Amino acid sequence: MKIVAFNGSPRKTAACATLIESLCAGARAKGHTTRVFHLIDQDVKPCIACYSCMGHKAEICSQNDDFIGMAKEIMAADVVVMASPVYMGQVTGLFKTFFDRWLTFAEADFSIRHVVGKRFVTIVTSGAPAQQFKEVTEYLKHWVGDFFKLKHAGSLVAGDLHEPGDIHERHELLREAEALGRSL
Numbered sequence: 001m002k003i004v005a006f007n008g009s010p011r012k013t014a015a016c017a018t019l020i021e022s023l024c025a026g027a028r029a030k031g032h033t034t035r036v037f038h039l040i041d042q043d044v045k046p047c048i049a050c051y052s053c054m055g056h057k058a059e060i061c062s063q064n065d066d067f068i069g070m071a072k073e074i075m076a077a078d079v080v081v082m083a084s085p086v087y088m089g090q091v092t093g094l095f096k097t098f099f100d101r102w103l104t105f106a107e108a109d110f111s112i113r114h115v116v117g118k119r120f121v122t123i124v125t126s127g128a129p130a131q132q133f134k135e136v137t138e139y140l141k142h143w144v145g146d147f148f149k150l151k152h153a154g155s156l157v158a159g160d161l162h163e164p165g166d167i168h169e170r171h172e173l174l175r176e177a178e179a180l181g182r183s184l
């Protein structure tokens, strides 16, 4: 099985990245392959609302940037991991710019192509206690699950995180992430 993860944090070794890595380690222990994209390293332009994707004028998207390769990875994957810190009460701008480009998976009549039936995991980290921003997880579950029709395979929420290394003290959460990876 193939797992592809997207990290919406600009910090490549902090909480989201570490939880992704624990999840992927669990998945690899079960023989699955994993690939992680740190969105900060990717050239992803904002959606320009040209609707070429929905009108089938472009195979995936009319903009030729790193999203095209990531969309192909999503199409080839069995499980998609969507990870973002909470910034100003929502996913990061980095993550949202990437997610807007998922419009390519919607048809003109809003039926969904390429991703229906795949499974997804959400990871949300925050400075505040985790329960304070549970609506961010609900937002991801709604749009990835209800709208894009992937099947929910699990969610990790981690709060009270400030310094990049704080997550390394959260042994129970790291075990939970690894167990989720093993269960996929």
Ligand SMILES: Cc1cc2nc3c(=O)[nH]c(=O)nc-3n(C[C@H](O)[C@H](O)[C@H](O)COP(=O)(O)O)c2cc1C
Pocket (backbone or CB within 6 Å): 009, 010, 011, 014, 015, 016, 017, 084, 085, 086, 087, 088, 089, 090, 125, 126, 127, 128, 129, 133, 161, 162, 163, 164
């Ligand atoms: C610009 C910015 C905005 C943030 N906004 C919030 C917020 O609204 N609520 C919150 O609890 N934490 C907020 N935080 C803290 C991050 O969500 C928290 O440190 C998170 O663990 C970072 O994830 P990372 O370690 O993967 O980078 C913000 C941090 C930054 C840099």
